[in-house]
Amino acid sequence: MPTVPDAPDTAADAQGEGRPRWRLPSYIWQDPMRRYWLEAAERAFREGYEESVRVGLERSVILRLFFWRGIDVSESVLRRLRETDDLAQLEAWRERAYDVATPEDLFAAG
Numbered sequence: 001m002p003t004v005p006d007a008p009d010t011a012a013d014a015q016g017e018g019r020p021r022w023r024l025p026s027y028i029w030q031d032p033m034r035r036y037w038l039e040a041a042e043r044a045f046r047e048g049y050e051e052s053v054r055v056g057l058e059r060s061v062i063l064r065l066f067f068w069r070g071i072d073v074s075e076s077v078l079r080r081l082r083e084t085d086d087l088a089q090l091e092a093w094r095e096r097a098y099d100v101a102t103p104e105d106l107f108a109a110g
Helices: 011-015 033-068 076-081 087-097 103-107
Strands: none
Touching: 033 076, 033 087, 076 103, 087 103
């Protein structure tokens, strides 16, 4: 794999424009570190992206369960679902959504 001699400091160097770009430490542009850093960045992005998709899917499933059961969901319940990013909490609420009588009961303890 060819080495990258020096990373450009500005987008002007790389693209012919005058916008500044991210400045990364010089050691990242050396072969072994560059690969490690790029893999770590990709892994972090993928894990964050996958979790955010799963959070959205859990919210959708909860709302669809209420829709299929013919139960209207109030604005306060919608707001609380939108404000929650905890995947484990949403999964627990999804399990409860099959049995509760009202959407508000979803948030009751126990």
